[in-house]
Amino acid sequence: MGMLITKKPEKILIVRLSAIGDVVHVLPALRLLRSHFPESKISWLVEDKASDILTDYPDIDDVIVFPRKKWQGEILKTKRTLNILSDILSFYKKLRKEQYDLVIDFQGNLKSGIMNLITGSANRIGFGRGYCKEFNYLSTQYQSYPPGKKMHRIKKNLLLLKDLGIENKFQRPELPVSxxxxxxxxxxxxxxxxxxxxxxxxxxxxxxxxxxxxxxxxxxxxxxxxxxxxxxxxxxxxxxxxxxxxxxxxxxxxxxxxxxxxxxxxxxxxxxxxxxxxxxxxxxxxxxxxxxxxxxxxxxxxxxxxxxxxxxxxxxxxxxxxxxxxxxxxxxxxxxxxxxxxxxxxxxxxxxxxxxx
Structure with missing residues (x-):
């Protein structure tokens, strides 16, 4: 990947939209990210159906919910179409306005790639060609190439942090409840x-x-x-x-x-x-x-x-x-x-x- 972070990022965005198991597989990487950047504001972009697991999560400062399920259900309703389109535009404007110093795409597909580009961040990290889907690598400036394709998703996610100077040591995350x-x-x-x-x-x-x-x-x-x-x-x-x-x-x-x-x-x-x-x-x-x-x-x-x-x-x-x-x-x-x-x-x-x- 060859990326060097010369200063600690103030704002970090994790992109892992779905599903529940896949979100769980990113939590160990989040634990390392928080340990390495304790003062940074870490946000997570996630779809509504998987967002609950991240609510009040101690390592996350902000959960940004992409209401895909809601929008899909209402976009074709004539009376709601304009409102939904307005909501979508507002959502995209908010995402770009945040001006993230670092965006990390753990999903690696077209959907997450679009989100990467919307942020406008100058430091977008993801998986390289052959390790992602649907040309996702075109949405990132820095790509990670794991040593093999037959690798557990948790280990692959940890390796994405390697060039940020973060040791790939698994730490079991917490799953807090109220x-x-x-x-x-x-x-x-x-x-x-x-x-x-x-x-x-x-x-x-x-x-x-x-x-x-x-x-x-x-x-x-x-x-x-x-x-x-x-x-x-x-x-x-x-x-x-x-x-x-x-x-x-x-x-x-x-x-x-x-x-x-x-x-x-x-x-x-x-x-x-x-x-x-x-x-x-x-x-x-x-x-x-x-x-x-x-x-x-x-x-x-x-x-x-x-x-x-x-x-x-x-x-x-x-x-x-x-x-x-x-x-x-x-x-x-x-x-x-x-x-x-x-x-x-x-x-x-x-x-x-x-x-x-």
Missing amino acids: KAEEEYISKFINTNINPSLPVIIVHPGTSKFGSYKQWPTQNYSLLADMILETYKANMIFTWGPDEFDVVKEIVKNMKHKAIPACETKTIRQLIELIRRARLFIGGDTGPLHIASILDIPVVGIYGPKDPEIYGPYNDKAIVIKKDVSCSPCKKRTCSDPICMTSILPEDVFRGVSKLMG
């Missing part, structure tokens, strides 16, 4: 579980965008029964938007008792619930990466994505993956996701047994 969020989860836990037994959290769902990564629901029922036949534990199934029916079906088809989680209206409520777990089980989703960064033992069920790049990042994790010729892949849909359906409940149970001891 007292109200802690009390909300405590009320659910105290009402529904046996306090003398460990909590196992299972998150069976995926986003609609990532539905091709979902393990069959019947397998979760069979796995949960295997676990409860062997270990005395409280088993809680967490769920997100439009996933409650999936959890109800899983619990209904079980022989043993499991508990659907309370509704978590914010990501931080979910964080606090996951924090109570002795073990987390799930696919390649945001909740899994939250559990991983909290240093909770994780059993990850992986199919289309490469766990060396997108897997859990702690030494208490076990990844269950089948060796099939088409995996990993870059597909967004699949009519025959054999990489997921070939994973049996017995395969995942063996991983659970290793971590439960």
Whole structure:
């Protein structure tokens, strides 16, 4: 990259717009950035659907929310079109007015590239050609070229800071929650579980965008029964938007008792619930990466994505993956996701047994 910072930047902007797991993967880099520039104002540009995790975050001075979901939903409404266009213009003007001394693009695609250019900053850092998408490298003046492409996202993000003179040493970040969020989860836990037994959290769902990564629901029922036949534990199934029916079906088809989680209206409520777990089980989703960064033992069920790049990042994790010729892949849909359906409940149970001891 060859960039030299001759003076400490007063204003720094991090660009990582989405999604929840990807935002979590940048938090260790943020921790290093704050340690190296304790007096700088650090802002983070993020989309509305992932912004909650950054609210009141101790290493961030300002969270700039890009309301993509809101704008997409209202731009075609005749009565709202002019208002939305005005909001978009105001947003872009505000971003440029900040005059950031340093912009760091951890996303590396067209969308983040546009944001880079809007800032007008003279120091825009991102990944080089071959390490980003959609010609993103054209939006930055300084590019980083990691030593290999098969590298975990957290490590890749840390390397982006190397030429700023920041040592690439992983520091586990905090995921703070409010007292109200802690009390909300405590009320659910105290009402529904046996306090003398460990909590196992299972998150069976995926986003609609990532539905091709979902393990069959019947397998979760069979796995949960295997676990409860062997270990005395409280088993809680967490769920997100439009996933409650999936959890109800899983619990209904079980022989043993499991508990659907309370509704978590914010990501931080979910964080606090996951924090109570002795073990987390799930696919390649945001909740899994939250559990991983909290240093909770994780059993990850992986199919289309490469766990060396997108897997859990702690030494208490076990990844269950089948060796099939088409995996990993870059597909967004699949009519025959054999990489997921070939994973049996017995395969995942063996991983659970290793971590439960």
